[in-house]
Amino acid sequence: MSHSKRDGFGSRFGALVALAGAAIGLGNLWRFPYLVGNNGGGAFILIYLAFVAILLLPIMYAEFVIGRRSQANVFGAVKKLAPKSWFITIGVLSVAVTITILSFYSVVGGWTIEYIVKSFSKGFLITDNEALKNSFSEFSSATYRPAIMHLIFLTLTALIVVGGIKDGIEKYTKFLTPMLFVIILILLIRSVTLPGASEGLKFLFYPDFSKLTASSFLDALGQGFFSLSLGMGCIITYASYVNKKENIRHMSLTTVVADTSFAVLAGIAVMPAVFAFGINPTSGPSLVFITLPQIFAQLPFGAVFSVLFFVVLFVAAITSSISMMEIVVAYLSEELKMSRKVAVLATSLVLAFTGILCSLSEGVLGGFKVFGKNLFDLFDYTSNNIMLPLGGLLVVLFVGWRLKKADVLDELTSAGTIPMKKQIFGAVIFILKFVAPIAIAIVMLSGIGLIKLF
Numbered sequence: 186m187s188h189s190k191r192d193g194f195g196s197r198f199g200a201l202v203a204l205a206g207a208a209i210g211l212g213n214l215w216r217f218p219y220l221v222g223n224n225g226g227g228a229f230i231l232i233y234l235a236f237v238a239i240l241l242l243p244i245m246y247a248e249f250v251i252g253r254r255s256q257a258n259v260f261g262a263v264k265k266l267a268p269k270s271w272f273i274t275i276g277v278l279s280v281a282v283t284i285t286i287l288s289f290y291s292v293v294g295g296w297t298i299e300y301i302v303k304s305f306s307k308g309f310l311i312t313d314n315e316a317l318k319n320s321f322s323e324f325s326s327a328t329y330r331p332a333i334m335h336l337i338f339l340t341l342t343a344l345i346v347v348g349g350i351k352d353g354i355e356k357y358t359k360f361l362t363p364m365l366f367v368i369i370l371i372l373l374i375r376s377v378t379l380p381g382a383s384e385g386l387k388f389l390f391y392p393d394f395s396k397l398t399a400s401s402f403l404d405a406l407g408q409g410f411f412s413l414s415l416g417m418g419c420i421i422t423y424a425s426y427v428n429k430k431e432n433i434r435h436m437s438l439t440t441v442v443a444d445t446s447f448a449v450l451a452g453i454a455v456m457p458a459v460f461a462f463g464i465n466p467t468s469g470p471s472l473v474f475i476t477l478p479q480i481f482a483q484l485p486f487g488a489v490f491s492v493l494f495f496v497v498l499f500v501a502a503i504t505s506s507i508s509m510m511e512i513v514v515a516y517l518s519e520e521l522k523m524s525r526k527v528a529v530l531a532t533s534l535v536l537a538f539t540g541i542l543c544s545l546s547e548g549v550l551g552g553f554k555v556f557g558k559n560l561f562d563l564f565d566y567t568s569n570n571i572m573l574p575l576g577g578l579l580v581v582l583f584v585g586w587r588l589k590k591a592d593v594l595d596e597l598t599s600a601g602t603i604p605m606k607k608q609i610f611g612a613v614i615f616i617l618k619f620v621a622p623i624a625i626a627i628v629m630l631s632g633i634g635l636i637k638l639f
């Protein structure tokens with residue numbers, strides 16, 4: 186090991202905006218509203234909140250403990266805390282799932298750039314659903330343009346990450362993350378003041394339990410992992426850059442609250458508008474690219490709202506994609522001793538390739554299917570429903586069973602300087618040891634159809 190000081194966040198605020206930026210992403214805007222729509226509105230939100238409070242917050246504690254205690258990348262962390270243990274698979278899984286997610290994530294990031302540009306063009310804002318659908322599928326299934334947009338998005342991500350933590354990630358998320366909240370509030374105010382907006386709010390919050398199925402639970406848990414950036418070492422990596430004196434329980438809570446409230450705000454910004462214009466709310470991931478433009482078309486100054494919306498989507502995406510790239514870059518530079526520049530370049534080259542494959546799978550490579558899914562959907566499905574929960578499972582087992590309780594307590598209390606109630610610590614350990622592993626296993630197995638719950 187060299188003795189040069191490891192890079193890290195320069196301030197508490199810097200760490201918080203980076204963490205919130207990592208958590209808030211396409212998942213909140215592109216996935217949450219439509220999952221809610223498909224799974225009985227308020228009923229789904231309730232399940233989601235329960236998962237977040239009971240399972241995901243303790244799992245976030247666990248990732249914080251691993252990262253901050255070891256002050257290393259995911260591989261290095263496991264090696265340091267448990268030398269020669271099979272838990273090193275956490276590191277392998279983390280790099281694999283990051284590449285998988287970032288491949289399609291960056292493609293969608295590219296779409297957001299396209300739609301920012303489109304928002305400025307005349308004739309983009311039309312109310313004709315068919316025409317918008319065609320224009321979206323024409324674009325996303327094209328060979329070159331979406332691939333180029335993906336490469337632009339990836340390049341921007343790389344340019345931020347190459348700057349490091351303090352002078353890269355922190356510097357940019359400091360203004361990008363607050364910007365997310367400002368824009369979503371503007372959109373929300375516009376949406377809820379539309380006539381007929383209350384239907385949308387009712388749809389979003391009124392719990393329809395009859396629409397829940399076993400897979401709703403898997404969706405909620407998968408979404409929770411994805412949205413909070415858990416289960417793939419992202420929080421471990423960012424936590425490794427957090428100062429030893431900081432209160433990591435507080436940081437976890439702030440991240441969770443920021444992300445969850447942003448998801449709900451995004452739902453409130455989207456659904457009332459959808460209902461005000463009598464559009465079917467369960468229109469899937471294409472909700473944001475096909476449905477919303479129809480709405481913007483009917484608003485006075487619609488182009489302004491369109492630009493704002495796609496900017497928020499883009500910003501949310503890039504503050505997340507940098508967090509993912511950092512996982513791989515930290516691994517390459519610390520374990521394989523690459524310079525940061527080379528590590529970023531290597532990661533980007535791999536992602537350029539895998540992302541282009543994902544992009545093409547929406548078009549010319551669409552005929553190539555695994556389990557009936559094209560590459561894009563396959564990556565999306567396996568990462569969310571299998572790899573992330575599996576990663577989460579390993580993390581909770583690691584912290585719950587392998588680490589010494591005293592060490593976990595030491596880290597959660599920042600070496601005893603920030604006291605923690607005995608009962609609360611006991612509950613966290615109990616959740617990590619028993620509740621979380623069992624819940625994750627059940628939800629995962631039933632969701633992929635291996636066991637039948639209902």
Ligand code: TRP
Pocket residue numbers: 207208209210211212213286410411412413414415416417419505506508509
């Ligand atoms: N949480 C982000 C979103 O909601 C995506 C993301 C960023 C992520 N980093 C991650 C997902 C790490 C899983 C793991 O869009």
